[in-house]
Amino acid sequence: MTELVRPGAQGWLKGDAPWTPDADFYAVIGDPVAHSLSPRMHAAALAERALAHRYVALHVTEAELPGLKARAADEALGRLAGFNVTAPHKEAVAALCDGRTDQARALGAVNTVRVENGRWLGHNTDSGGLLAVLSQVWEQGEPPPPVGVVLGTGGSARAAVDALVRWGVESVEVRYRSGPSGERFAAWLEARGLADDVALSPLVPDVEPAPELASVWICCLAGGVASHPYLPAAAGKEPALLVDVRYGDQRPAETPPLGFRFSDGLPMLLMQGGLSFAWWFGPPVPWAAMLGAIQPR
Numbered sequence: 001m002t003e004l005v006r007p008g009a010q011g012w013l014k015g016d017a018p019w020t021p022d023a024d025f026y027a028v029i030g031d032p033v034a035h036s037l038s039p040r041m042h043a044a045a046l047a048e049r050a051l052a053h054r055y056v057a058l059h060v061t062e063a064e065l066p067g068l069k070a071r072a073a074d075e076a077l078g079r080l081a082g083f084n085v086t087a088p089h090k091e092a093v094a095a096l097c098d099g100r101t102d103q104a105r106a107l108g109a110v111n112t113v114r115v116e117n118g119r120w121l122g123h124n125t126d127s128g129g130l131l132a133v134l135s136q137v138w139e140q141g142e143p144p145p146p147v148g149v150v151l152g153t154g155g156s157a158r159a160a161v162d163a164l165v166r167w168g169v170e171s172v173e174v175r176y177r178s179g180p181s182g183e184r185f186a187a188w189l190e191a192r193g194l195a196d197d198v199a200l201s202p203l204v205p206d207v208e209p210a211p212e213l214a215s216v217w218i219c220c221l222a223g224g225v226a227s228h229p230y231l232p233a234a235a236g237k238e239p240a241l242l243v244d245v246r247y248g249d250q251r252p253a254e255t256p257p258l259g260f261r262f263s264d265g266l267p268m269l270l271m272q273g274g275l276s277f278a279w280w281f282g283p284p285v286p287w288a289a290m291l292g293a294i295q296p297r
Contacts, residue, residue: 002032004056004057004058004059005027005056005057005058007068018106020079021078022078024053024081025056025081026053026080026083027056027060027083028056028057029058029060029068029083029084029086030085030087030088030171031059031062031088033057033058034059036086036212037079037266037294038057038084038269039055039056040293041273041290041293041294042277043055043057044286044293045274045289045293066272069096069118069120074221076103076251080115080116081115082112082115082280083113083115084273084276085112085113088154090109091109091154094109094110094122096101097113099121101121103128104124106162107126107155110122110123110124111124111126111155111272112124112125112275112279122193124159126155126268126272127159127160127163128163128271128272128275129269129275130135130159130163130272133243133268134167134243135167137241137263138216138239142239144167144169144216145239145240145241146170147170147171147211147216148164148172148173148217149172149173149174149216150164150174150220151218151219151221152203153177153181153182153184153185154219154222157174161189165197165198166214169216174199174201175203175204206229208230209232210233210234210235211232213221216240216243217231218239218244227252228252234258234259234260240259240261242256242260243268244264245268246264250265266294269286270291273290
């Protein structure tokens with residue numbers, strides 16, 4: 001598990017001890033966040049580029065997010081110069097940003113922030129990272145599948161829909177766990193002009209029939225929530241792919257449906273992390289060092 005930093009009454013705390021970084025630092029923020037491999041991955045990238053920054057896991061609750069903005073600009077505490085955002089803060093951070101890239105505005109969710117003169121500038125690299133993974137893992141040389149199904153309606157699900165549409169998947173369906181989350185997602189689809197193109201339905205545990213057409217299933221459920229009850233038991237005659245954006249302890253110990261190709265969230269972590277690194281520091285992105293840091297040991 002990653003050692004956590006958290007906001008304290010007078011500064012930053014690492015464990016129970018005060019912590020003052022010796023240079024501008026970067027972080028991944030979330031609740032929970034101890035499972036994240038981003039600190040390991042970005043530490044390797046910073047070392048490869050000989051950049052004198054730290055990258056830490058910063059445990060922040062939703063109630064602490066507004067205070068984090070003021071704290072991040074306080075040079076006496078050690079300046080938080082940028083950070084990645086994991087669940088469940090992507091939409092809340094987007095609302096706190098002073099400026100957002102086109103991609104972040106389109107998704108209404110932010111997973112990467114650059115802090116400039118106390119202002120939060122938000123970006124989203126999840127969609128681009130997932131799109132790269134889909135194109136790599138799918139049948140080489142084959143067109144995108146005609147059907148895509150997204151489980152969940154959080155910030156990652158917005159990125160999944162965006163990636164599927166950009167990839168060229170014709171029929172996209174999103175399944176929500178609760179009414180309020182479904183309503184928020186419906187509002188986002190309406191704002192994006194996708195309400196007539198993306199079907200929205202409740203997530204019901206049932207015996208899902210084998211897909212008749214080639215399909216990709218993307219699991220964006222919260223950490224620890226089983227996906228198995230909401231998936232087909234097996235693939236049909238056509239190719240099927242399951243991408244679970246979670247990894248490690250956040251992904252339940254369950255096997256993919258029979259005949260499905262499968263990818264967990266590590267390839268997406270690598271791709272979105274590399275895009276974040278480039279947005280902070282510019283090229284080159286030390287892909288090999290980042291990959292080596294997150295590969296299973």
